[in-house]
Amino acid sequence: MNDTAHPPTAPLRARAEIDLAAVRANVRALRGRVAGAAVMAVVKSDAYGHGALPCARAAVEAGATWLGTATPEEALALRAAGLSPARARIMCWLWTPGGPWREAIEADLDLSVSGMWALAEVREAARQAGRPARVQLKADTGLGRNGCQPADWPELVAEALRAEAEGLIRVTGLWSHFACADEPGHPSIAAQLALFRDMIAHAEQRGLRPEVRHIANSPAALTLPESHFDLVRAGIAVYGVSPSAELGTPADFGLRPAMTLSASLALVKHVPGGHGISYGHHYATPGETTLGLVPVGYADGVPRHASGTGPVLVGGKWRTVAGRVAMDQFVVDLGGDEPEIGSEAVLFGPGDRGEPTAEDWAQAAGTIAYEIVTRIGTRVPRVYVNEVDEAGERPERAEGGERDTRDG
Incomplete structure (x- = not known):
């Protein structure tokens, strides 16, 4: 870890x-x-x-x-x-x-x-x-x-x-x-x-x-x-990830995804229409809008192949990666919304809160959900919740991981 x-x-x-x-x-x-x-x-x-x-x-x-x-x-x-x-x-x-x-x-x-x-x-x-x-x-x-x-x-x-x-x-x-x-x-x-x-x-x-x-x-x-x-x-x-969408969803098998990947918005800003976004300007704003900067990139395991397609939940709405995913960050077009800087951007999770899932990212990147969860890099800390088992005993802390104080 x-x-x-x-x-x-x-x-x-x-x-x-x-x-x-x-x-x-x-x-x-x-x-x-x-x-x-x-x-x-x-x-x-x-x-x-x-x-x-x-x-x-x-x-x-x-x-x-x-x-x-x-x-x-x-x-x-x-x-x-x-x-x-x-x-x-x-x-x-x-x-x-x-x-x-x-x-x-x-x-x-x-x-x-x-x-x-x-x-x-x-x-x-x-x-x-x-x-x-x-x-x-x-x-x-x-x-x-x-x-x-x-x-x-x-x-x-x-x-x-x-x-x-x-x-x-x-x-x-x-x-x-x-x-x-x-x-x-x-x-x-x-x-x-x-x-x-x-x-x-x-x-x-x-x-x-x-x-x-x-x-x-x-x-x-x-x-x-x-x-x-x-x-x-x-x-x-x-x-908690289905082996393939063709077989069924995790819920079809009584499974629950265990990983939720999120980041804190590093910047929210107004830009005019026609503004190029990220390397190569593969995306330009269709009109005056707001942009949110998500401080993770392909060095953290966010697939560059999901440039322009990767889904993110910000402020209760699905957004899409605007332009190319860079090494350390990517941008989402907030469509004029103005969430606070530091607001949570959820890349994927179980889907309970309407957030995308690892399978959604797999579809966006043209890969499989196995790769999405496995590739999350070492710069992203793992934070463990519900460490207490049903017997009420807390296992010893895993080296290098963080612990959340919530119990199961």
């Missing part, structure tokens, strides 16, 4: 308010949809920009028994912050040669292995650590990224069995990842499920006994019960 020198009560240039009660409620909603399967809360990329440690704690409080990260460094940081194996299993899946295998083994992480090179490095690290590694074998069932190809799967399974017999690893899971689960009815979904079942069957027939088998990401967890197996990996849904 990013540090800030401002106390929680001081006005902030900008803030990303993270509602931890929403995170907990989203995890509970997911658990209700996947009855019989465990929930992994994916907290990679600083919990999709929301703050890994506070969100991990909130997810565990709500019943997530697994946490997922991309890199081993992300997973090791969670362990170092006090998320012990007794509180949550943690899996990491994006490895490169020479990675911190031994440290991960000693931290009781579950390590994804997609090929023979990785299995060889795990075995050596386990010898050095003097304890077996927890390994999950990943199958490429059609996504074409990480994972073992079906043709190579028998060799990887056979070598994993040998490593188990040597006492160097324990295969705890078999897993894969969907390519198009956010596209209802896409033919690859059924094809990947069938291939995953075949690859599981091969591994189990040869003698592997995994604790968990999993392929479901957020869209599959929400819409494909046949994909749930023993565990679902929920990423964007944990933060």
Whole structure:
């Protein structure tokens, strides 16, 4: 998390308010949809920009028994912050040669292995650590990224069995990842499920006994019960964002967006008609009007692709980015309204107050809502609200984050 020198009560240039009660409620909603399967809360990329440690704690409080990260460094940081194996299993899946295998083994992480090179490095690290590694074998069932190809799967399974017999690893899971689960009815979904079942069957027939088998990401967890197996990996849904507008809104799934991004107007001024705005003068005022300066830009994660289209709530009305988004600021045409300098400009939030949502910004920028929340930069402090869980206990403060005094 990013540090800030401002106390929680001081006005902030900008803030990303993270509602931890929403995170907990989203995890509970997911658990209700996947009855019989465990929930992994994916907290990679600083919990999709929301703050890994506070969100991990909130997810565990709500019943997530697994946490997922991309890199081993992300997973090791969670362990170092006090998320012990007794509180949550943690899996990491994006490895490169020479990675911190031994440290991960000693931290009781579950390590994804997609090929023979990785299995060889795990075995050596386990010898050095003097304890077996927890390994999950990943199958490429059609996504074409990480994972073992079906043709190579028998060799990887056979070598994993040998490593188990040597006492160097324990295969705890078999897993894969969907390519198009956010596209209802896409033919690859059924094809990947069938291939995953075949690859599981091969591994189990040869003698592997995994604790968990999993392929479901957020869209599959929400819409494909046949994909749930023993565990679902929920990423964007944990933060209350729908995986795709085509599947439905967050409310359709009982989810609530956890992040609200806002800024304080830095300037309000009168300008004449025909006044060019921002670099390139791609916007000129149609007549005499007022302009509001919003002090965030693409260095803060506001997408430049939303120049001229990004929506902002100011003074109870939707405004649109006027001209280009600059590095540190952008302008909105207030149409003659004169809100006070310092008034709140809400870029996105849950939508309760009529403000835009992350999906609205995604549509404006021609991208996906995942990118909108994940890209919010380190200059924007995260301010956590509703930190007190339902038991009335306040978790220890997450390093580098601010705390709001409101309780849940």
